[in-house]
Structures are given as structure tokens and as C-alpha cells.
Amino acid sequence: MQSAPDDEELDSLSIRLVGLDENYPVRLNWNDLGVQFSKQSIVVPGDRLTRSREFIPGHGTLRRTVEAGSGNASFAAGRRQKQNDDNAEDNDEDDEDEDEEGAWELAASVAGRQHVVNKLLCVLPGRSRYAGEIGDVVVGRVQEVASRRWRIDANARLQATLHLSGVLLPGEDLRRKSEEDERAMRAVLAEGDLVSAEVQSVQADGSLVLHTRNARYGRLGQGTLVRVPPALIKRSKTHFHSLPCGVTLVLGMNGYCWCGPTPGQSDVREPLASPADRSEVARVRACVRLLAVNHVPLYDTSVMQAYEVARESPVALLSRPDEQLRVARLVAEQLLTAEVGEAQPGGGGFGLHSGDLISGGALSAVH
Amino acid sequence: MTDILLNGRRVDGRRPNEHRLLRAQLGTQPQADGSALLEHGNSRLLATVHGPAQARAADLSPEEDCVLRVLYNKPPFASMTERRRRGRGDRKQDETALLIEEALGGVVLKQLYRRSQIEIRVQVLQSDGSELSAAINAVSLALMDAGVAMRGHLAAVTVGYCDQAPLVDLNSYEQSAGLPSLTVACVGQRVLHASVGARLHSQQLDPLLACASRACACVANQLGQDVKAHLLAACCFQSAA
Numbered sequence: 001m002q003s004a005p006d007d008e009e010l011d012s013l014s015i016r017l018v019g020l021d022e023n024y025p026v027r028l029n030w031n032d033l034g035v036q037f038s039k040q041s042i043v044v045p046g047d048r049l050t051r052s053r054e055f056i057p058g059h060g061t062l063r064r065t066v067e068a069g070s071g072n073a074s075f076a077a078g079r080r081q082k083q084n085d086d087n088a089e090d091n092d093e094d095d096e097d098e099d100e101e102g103a104w105e106l107a108a109s110v111a112g113r114q115h116v117v118n119k120l121l122c123v124l125p126g127r128s129r130y131a132g133e134i135g136d137v138v139v140g141r142v143q144e145v146a147s148r149r150w151r152i153d154a155n156a157r158l159q160a161t162l163h164l165s166g167v168l169l170p171g172e173d174l175r176r177k178s179e180e181d182e183r184a185m186r187a188v189l190a191e192g193d194l195v196s197a198e199v200q201s202v203q204a205d206g207s208l209v210l211h212t213r214n215a216r217y218g219r220l221g222q223g224t225l226v227r228v229p230p231a232l233i234k235r236s237k238t239h240f241h242s243l244p245c246g247v248t249l250v251l252g253m254n255g256y257c258w259c260g261p262t263p264g265q266s267d268v269r270e271p272l273a274s275p276a277d278r279s280e281v282a283r284v285r286a287c288v289r290l291l292a293v294n295h296v297p298l299y300d301t302s303v304m305q306a307y308e309v310a311r312e313s314p315v316a317l318l319s320r321p322d323e324q325l326r327v328a329r330l331v332a333e334q335l336l337t338a339e340v341g342e343a344q345p346g347g348g349g350f351g352l353h354s355g356d357l358i359s360g361g362a363l364s365a366v367h
Numbered sequence: 368m369t370d371i372l373l374n375g376r377r378v379d380g381r382r383p384n385e386h387r388l389l390r391a392q393l394g395t396q397p398q399a400d401g402s403a404l405l406e407h408g409n410s411r412l413l414a415t416v417h418g419p420a421q422a423r424a425a426d427l428s429p430e431e432d433c434v435l436r437v438l439y440n441k442p443p444f445a446s447m448t449e450r451r452r453r454g455r456g457d458r459k460q461d462e463t464a465l466l467i468e469e470a471l472g473g474v475v476l477k478q479l480y481r482r483s484q485i486e487i488r489v490q491v492l493q494s495d496g497s498e499l500s501a502a503i504n505a506v507s508l509a510l511m512d513a514g515v516a517m518r519g520h521l522a523a524v525t526v527g528y529c530d531q532a533p534l535v536d537l538n539s540y541e542q543s544a545g546l547p548s549l550t551v552a553c554v555g556q557r558v559l560h561a562s563v564g565a566r567l568h569s570q571q572l573d574p575l576l577a578c579a580s581r582a583c584a585c586v587a588n589q590l591g592q593d594v595k596a597h598l599l600a601a602c603c604f605q606s607a608a
Contacts, residue, residue: 029600042598044511044591046519046555060516062476109476109518111511111594126598128514129400129419157483159421205481293397295600 027321028294028328033336041115043108043123050121051105058122059131060110066103130155130230130254132208136199137239139220139252140210142189148182150189152197155230155254158207162189162197166211168218194220194258196240196250216240220250222273223260224285228292230255234299241300245307246277247284251298259284279315283307286318287327294328296335305331371529371544378540379408383532386524386582391505391593393512401513405505407536409495414505415488416513422484433477434484439464439491439502446494448539464489467503470523470552470560474507476516485515496539497525503552503560504590511594521559522587523552526579528571533578547571551579553587 043049049061057063108114112125130138132154140154140162154160164177167188189195196217197210212218233239233253241249242262250258259281261273273281287306288298296302309327310318317323370378377383387408396402401416422434439460443450453460467489475485487509489502500523507521527534527546534541537548548564549572558580567575 027600039595039599042595044520044594045517046587047591062516062518064518107519109516110514111598112514113598125514127394127401127512157419157421157480207482 028296028325028332033329033332041113043114044111045107045109047108049106049108049114049123051103054119055106055116055121056119057106058120060108060112060123060125061106061121062109063104064107066105124231126231127229128231129157131206132156132160132199132202132254134199134201136235136253137196137217137250138199138208138210138254139194139196139225139250139256139258140254141225141256142191142193142195145185145189145191148177150185152195152210154197154208154210154252155227155256156206156208158205160208160210162195162210162212166200166209166213168213168215189219194223194225196220196252196258220258221260223248223258223281226257226259226285226288226292228255228257228288228298232292232295232298233257234297234302236299241303243284243300243304243307245280245284247280249284249288249300249303251300251303257288257298259288282315283310283318286310286315290318290324290328291331293321293324294332296328296332301338302331302335305334371541371546372532372534377534379538383529383534384578384582386536386586387538389586389589389593391508391590393508393594393597399509399513401509401511401515403505403508403512405501405508407495407497407501407504408538409493410497410501410538411491411493412498412501412505413490413492414502414509415490416485416506416509416515417488418485418513419480419483419515420486422482426484427482432482433475433480435468435471435475435477435487436484437464437468437471437487437489437506439467439489441491441494441498445491446539448543463499463502466499466560466562467506470503470521471506471510473559474517474519474521474554475510476518479516485510494539496537496542497550499523499550499562500525500536500552504586508590508594512597517554519554519557520587520591521552521554522583522590523550523560524579524582524586525550525564526575526582527564528567528575533575535578535582547575549575549579551576551583553580553583555584556580 106121108123110123110125112123115122115124138154140152140160142150143153143159144151148164150162152160152162164182164185169181169188195212197212198214198217199208200211201209203209230253233251233255235253239251239253243249246262248260248262261277261281284303284307287303287310291298291302291306306327309330313323318327372383375382381387388406390406392404394402395404396415399415399417403414405412426434441453441460443452487506489506491498503521503523510517524535525537525548527537527541527548529546537546542548542564545565547567549567550562550564551558552560561576
């Protein structure tokens with residue numbers, strides 16, 4: 001019904017976003033860029049994945065028995081892959097013996113993308129809370145100082161724990177923490193502080209235990225936090241990036257990204273960052289955000305390319321959906337062409353299978 | 368009853384078995400873990416999901432170790448006819464919230480979310496009948512957006528009975544006429560919730576239930592398409608990230 005708005009209407013764009021006008025292209029559509037993506041692999045809860053018994057049910061799947069004729073199905077949550085996770089089996093309504101006899105099938109339990117690794121079949125949701133993995137770099141916020149531990153919000157399903165024994169006190173070797181250290185915990189990390197850490201272990205109930213036993217990790221000083229969906233963070237060798245523009249970027253695997261001026265991690269009493277530094281931080285932050293809202297994977301290359309593209313624009317402009325789309329589209333095209341150049345068959349990358357990547361009218365559609 | 372069904376058409380020009388236009392948009396609220404804006408014709412609702420997050424120890428019990436909490440709010444501006452301001456402890460709203468909560472209890476895989484709390488807030492933005500079923504549909508979409516594991520796609524529909532014909536998806540005019548009505552929420556073939564709006568003859572129950580469960584399947588199918596279209600944009604580039 002509604003036609004695409006003219007230029008003078010762009011100011012009301014934020015209102016249009018909440019409206020149900022899906023025709024207006026304020027967000028990047030990967031299909032426009034020629035990315036071939038199979039619609040069959042997108043499933044919603046209850047969709048049948050397979051009847052074949054050779055697959056192992058992974059995350060986001062459930063097994064349901066189908067009673068012949070009645071159409072009634074009973075369900076068993078997909079067995080999870082972690083050894084210590086026996087949650088799925090023990091309180092479900094049907095037992096294993098019945099499954100062997102009756103016909104059962106695998107169905108999706110979350111909305112997302114079907115993913116097969118060898119025989120393991122799982123469904124990866126587009127957006128969800130962070131499910132930790134050992135060794136991941138995360139950024140979290142201290143919520144509570146408890147006895148000998150901090151409780152940290154790391155965007156996970158449960159609060160994460162940072163033990164006093166898991167931190168490296170400034171200027172000290174690793175040693176047993178005394179009662180005095182315990183009393184001075186707030187001097188290290190107080191409520192509301194941001195901290196970068198590594199996942200040390202994942203408990204049986206899914207909660208994370210973090211540690212900062214490395215000089216890289218610890219309290220984050222001046223800077224800003226951007227929250228993005230965890231699935232957008234690309235796992236890479238390092239998640240700490242010192243960008244050439246004098247900004248340090250920490251891309252936490254839990255979807256919390258921190259941008260701050262580069263010497264910023266050292267001391268509480270450091271002088272305030274200069275306005276020029278702060279505007280660079282704001283620009284990097286805006287770049288991370290605009291990539292995230294357009295579903296571009298976040299890693300050092302994509303953020304740097306966005307920074308290069310957005311360098312000329314005023315920072316305030318980067319919060320406008322049309323400008324965000326322009327930058328994200330250029331970055332996406334660069335990433336796609338780089339991908340074709342590397343031409344890794346089946347290995348990593350973005351899982352593209354098409355040589356015909358960029359459609360002709362892609363750029364003119366924007367400007 | 369002539370004004371409800373005249374020459375086989377309803378007051379808004381629909382056929383008896385015709386659902387109003389369904390439009391859904393997911394992920395409208397970036398601050399929430401999941402959100403959905405759903406329109407059933409002129410009924411318009413916003414559902415947001417916060418969590419699964421750490422539950423307070425006081426809310427947990429050995430039997431119930433995943434807390435599912437639904438808050439339902441219908442502000443006075445939502446409806447043309449009823450402009451009453453309803454407070455937090457309002458019984459009608461609390462009852463609606465409870466019905467949604469019960470239906471969800473049968474579909475969310477709670478055993479995967481131990482010691483967690485999932486908070487769901489429903490805001491009625493515009494009210495034109497069938498709010499309960501619209502709310503259940505919106506919550507179901509918001510949960511999918513949040514990546515919460517469920518047994519299937521929960522869909523709901525309100526049907527009424529007039530002149531021997533079941534009317535699908537009652538609007539507020541039809542609802543205020545006091546028709547016998549039935550709200551049904553289904554997952555696949557399984558009925559998770561059924562509530563009767565006005566006095567319903569026992570002989571009418573079976574045809575209404577059959578009609579409602581067929582309609583639920585259609586609603587689930589159509590909303591599933593919307594979810595897939597939304598996910599296509601989000602998942603396309605995440606393949607290896």
C-alpha cells in the first residue's frame with residue numbers, strides 16, 4: 001500500500017521502522033547481493049527434520065514419537081551433546097524403550113537454521129542467549145560482589161561466576177588469596193564495572209565460570225559497550241583488536257563488544273580521553289552497531305572496512321537507518337568479493353556457493 | 368443475528384471461515400531478547416521476551432525450576448469502547464496472563480532452562496477482538512525470535528457460532544454480540560488451551576473444536592512463513608560466523 005518515502009520523509013524513518021512496512025529497504029537483504037541460501041534449511045519449531053535414524057539429535061532438535069493413525073505425537077527433547085548435560089532425558093514423558101518400537105522422527109524445537117556436522121543434526125537459532133564454550137573471550141558486567149566471587153552478567157542464560165582465585169591482582173604473581181584480598185574485592189571490581197574474561201568452565205546447569213588470569217583480561221576502563229546478538233561474532237584467533245585509529249575493540253563471544261581508547265585498560269586514575277579519541281570511539285561503536293543491525297558478521301576485517309567506509313560521514317549520521325544500510329552494503333560487497341578471491345571450497349567463510357555474487361543494480365538501488 | 372451474518376457475509380465483509388489479515392514482524396525491540404509485533408486485522412499486539420535469565424532463588428522450587436512469567440497489559444487507549452484504566456492487579460488482565468502462561472507451560476521445553484526465568488510481556492496496542500488468541504500467537508512468535516526451545520508452533524484462534532456456521536477469528540463487534548465462542552490454542556494436533564466465551568451448547572462444541580484446530584494449523588503455517596522470511600535475513604550470513 002505505502003509507497004517508498006521520498007528524501008524529505010526520511011526524518012520519520014524511525015517511526016516507519018516500528019510500522020509494518022516490510023517493503024521499505026532499511027535493512028540489508030542478502031538475497032539482493034546474490035547470496036544463494038537454501039530456504040529449506042530454515043525451520044520453525046515443530047517442523048520435521050528427518051525420519052532417518054542415522055542422525056544424532058543435537059541442540060535445537062527434539063525427538064517425537066508418532067503414533068500411527070492418531071496423529072498425536074509425544075516428545076522428547078533432543079539429547080544435548082555435552083556429557084555433563086543429562087537434563088533432557090530424565091524428566092520427559094516417554095522413555096527410551098517405547099522409542100525403539102514406535103516410529104519416531106526428529107523435529108526442530110527452535111526457529112533457525114538447520115546444520116549438519118557428520119551425523120549430528122542441530123538447529124542454530126538466529127538470536128539467543130550465549131551458550132558458553134571453554135576458552136571463549138567474553139565481556140561482562142559485574143552485578144554482585146559475593147563471598148570470594150563476583151557474579152557477572154555475561155548475556156548467558158544464568159549469571160556467570162568469577163572466583164577471587166581466578167583473577168590476577170595488579171602487579172602480583174599468582175598466589176593464594178588472603179582474607180585481606182577478600183575484603184578488598186571491590187577495589188578490583190565493583191558492581192557495574194565491565195570486565196573482559198575467558199570462560200574457564202561450563203557447569204552442569206549451564207552457568208559459566210570465568211577467569212582473568214592473564215594480563216590481557218581484566219577491568220575495562222573508559223569506553224562504551226555495544227550489545228549485539230552473540231551469533232554475529234565470528235570466532236577468531238584474537239578478540240582484542242587495537243585498531244589503527246587509536247581504538248581498542250573487544251569483541252566478546254557473548255555478544256558484548258567494548259570500544260575504548262587504546263591505552264584505556266591500564267589504570268582507574270588515567271586522565272579522561274580527549275574529545276578526538278572519544279569521537280573515534282563513538283565512530284567505531286556506530287560501525288559495530290550498523291553491522292549488527294544488518295546481520296553482517298563481526299570481526300576485525302568487517303569492522304575496519306566499515307570504519308574506512310564511514311570515515312567521511314559525521315558520527316551522528318551513522319545512526320540513521322539509510323546511512324547504516326549504505327555502509328553495511330558496501331562492507332558486505334567487499335567481504336563477498338574477498339571471499340570469492342580466497343575461494344576456499346567448503347572451508348569456513350560464509351558458506352557461500354554462488355559465483356554470481358553481486359547483482360548489477362545493487363548499488364544504484366541505494367544511491 | 369442478521370447483522371452478524373448477512374447473505375453469508377460478516378459485518379466486515381468476511382466469509383464465515385475467513386481469518387483476518389495476519390501480519391507479523393519479529394525483532395522489533397532490540398533491547399529485548401525476543402519480540403514480535405502481530406496484527407490480526409485491527410487487533411495489534413506487541414509481545415516481548417526477556418530471558419531466559421537467572422531466576423531469583425525465591426521464585427524457584429524443587430518441582431518448578433524454570434519460571435515462566437507472563438504480564439499482560441491492555442492500556443485504556445487500546446480499545447474504542449472500553450476506556451477503563453486497568454491497574455496492575457486487575458483480575459481480567461491477570462486471568463488473561465494466566466491463560467497464556469498455562470498454554471505456554473505445555474509448549475516451552477522447560478527442562479532445558481533450569482534455574483532460569485523467562486519473562487514475557489504482552490502489550491495490546493489496538494484492540495478489535497480475539498485478543499487472547501492474538502496474544503498467544505504474538506508470544507509464540509516472540510519466543511521463536513528469542514531462540515527459546517519449544518515442542519512446536521503454538522497457534523491460537525477464536526471461533527464463534529452463528530446460524531449453524533462457525534465464524535473464525537471474531538472481531539470486537541461479533542464478540543460483543545454475545546455469540547457462543549471458543550478460543551483454542553494448538554500445537555500440531557494437540558490442544559493446549561480451550562476456553563468458552565459465552566454459553567455454548569454441547570452439540571456445538573465438536574464442530575467448533577474441529578473448525579478451530581483446522582484454523583490453528585492455517586495460522587501456524589502462515590505465521591511460520593513470516594518467521595522464516597525474517598530468519599532468512601538473519602541466518603543468511605551467519606553460516607560460518
